[in-house]
Amino acid sequence: MQTWEINIKGLVQGVGFRPFIYKHAIERNINGFVSNTSEGVCIQITAQKEMAEEFYRFLASHAPANALITGQSIRIVNKIDFTSFQIRESVGVSKPDLMIPHDIAICNSCLSEIFNENDRRYGYPFTTCLQCGPRYSILTALPYDRCNTTMADLAMCDHCSKEYSDISGLRHHSQTNSCPNCTIPMKWYSKDGIELSSDAAIILQDIKKVLLEGNIVAIKGVGGYLLMCDATNETSIRLLRQKKHRPAKPFALLYPSIERAGEDVFLSPHEINALKSIVAPVVLCRLRETPGTGICHKLIAPGLNRLGVMLPYTALLALVSFAVNIPLVATSGNLSGSPIVYTDEEALLSLTEYADYVLTFDREIVVPQDDSVMQFTANGQKIINRRSRGLAPNYHVNPFDFSGGVVAMGAELKSAFALVDAENLYISQYLGDQQDYGAQISYRHTLGHLTAMLQFNPQLLVVDKHPNYSVTEFGKTWADQIQVPLLEVQHHEAHFAAVLAENKLLTTRQSMMGVVWDGTGYGNDHQIWGGEFFLFDSGYMDRVAHLDYFPWLQGDKMSVEPRLSALSLVLNDKKNLAGALLAFNEQERAFLEKLVTQAPQLLTSSMGRLLDGISSLLGIIHYNSFEGEAAMNLQAMAEKSEDKSLDYYPIPRFKNRLQWTYMVQELLHEKMEGIPVNRIAYKVFVSLAQCIRQTAKEFGVHHIAFSGGVFQNALLVDLVKQIMSEEYQLFFHQQLSCNDECISFGQLAMYAIEQSMVTEKQLLHYQN
């Protein structure tokens, strides 16, 4: 017999790995110990060679469902005569090098306990087990153990302690264990800050009552506070919109069950799987013609034909949702444009402006996170709209082989940073619009928390080339302070590199075309890019074509007012110019008529603005009350078209410029002729897909990758696939969003391309 040390790396903490090892060691009568370390899990056993090797192989092939192994090793150490097998206290002496456990939605077994009258956790709002519960959001340090979470000060009762040490149970070494006897204290407040109750049963009864009476309630979730109200109550929803200054941005709805959700939306198997997954995201599902639960869908998602649906991801949300048994509006609790509120103090201070009642509890949230949002196209392609709770902060598997730590600061509007430390790659949750001061604080807090936990010191920083991004400025100042080099990366090149890296194509020998379409990004020629075609060949990236430039009118105002984009599109078209000017009042017209005679200071090739402009020219929308509203409404309009033929408007290429003017002129002509707007809108998206096909053909490329926020458009993605997948290989984002949340990852990928530091690491084990 010899003593063997087995080390396992990856996502192996907070997923029931130690109890799993314990159980199987006991079954085999092996003595030794297992502990969480700064690098993952360490096991020592004294056993015969055959037994040790069998155990080693078994651990990798039968790991718990939520675990993810990226590396494992076995070696002989000095012999120790163990007399039993034990789970030892964590040892966290060295610098951490591990994947961080993400938050996991409540599991079925916990759900059945809270609804079983005979169970001791019947109605208990903080029920969790080894397989579910908050992780990243309550983590203060590594490794993952109760003492390193915000539950550290809460002592387990005798019964819970017994469960904690019961090898056969669901809560063996469950770090978030608690029960009605050793409960997390909760408090129920009126909007005046008066404490109404701290008794769970009374509070739940009260919540049900006040929600059904039409009140707005702020409830603490996993990553922050949610504002909730009855989704069938028009007055409540109107009031919430009014108070949040949110006239049209869609709200997500919380349903008690898949069955209830199915009354309002169509659910594909992909969508059901996603809703029931451990991430439990908001899934944007197609709305039924007449929703069955009586929701006020025209107020919840004005003009749109998709609805954000989610299932309860904590026991508390499940109890509330089941009690009312109607869909509830469940939207991030925040001030308009600011990040989600996650502290109790802030909730009582600021959310009482919107909410009639506030429910807090004494489990502090360390890392604020919104709900993740995703959707599936009609043919099943997954599109991530927001990567946050349940998905952040790991990326598996790190494709880069950097010698030192690198931080990429990301983009401004849908910010998220990325960080490579030793073997692991972390990508933060969505951190909002960095023009907002609160979002800047949240960004710095999240970055500070992660770098402190990892004891991380960057050797290099990467920023966007955009001169006015506050995250770029922050990166520059930080690099100066700590005296490390700074690399600047163009925004759309980062997009393309991100989708290449996600598909393991950084070392490909194929010539790749990148189609990068979004709202804005600062271009290498100092113009505003956004409708770009790139080629990537033998490690070199070139911009080979783009939407022909049009004037960037009135700066950032253009992205808020699609009517300005419309005007810009018809500046040289006297006949239609008069029509576009009708969207302005007399005073504005006088100003604009003068403005357009002057040479424009900036030009843009933005696809986002082209779609905005078309939306306005078709009379669909002239103002965006939230980012992407015009493009989303144009898509919704197109999806209503009964005629799904693949006719298209021409977008010919002249040199490297794609001449969209032909399309705009023709569609305005068709509109005048009385062709229905929804048919024209559909034809616009077919034209864009055809334009991609035509450009790929002209450049003789057969491998095409897509990035940029425009590809959140499920209709466009399906049309591209329909028109192109027979002749071309198409690549989309996988774990990341195609919008600017992927920029930080793309910045790392551009650095890797420049340094030729790409590896092809394989995932050793990933169930699910």
Ligand SMILES: [Zn+2]
């Ligand atoms: Zn559970």
Ligand SMILES: [Zn+2]
């Ligand atoms: Zn207890």
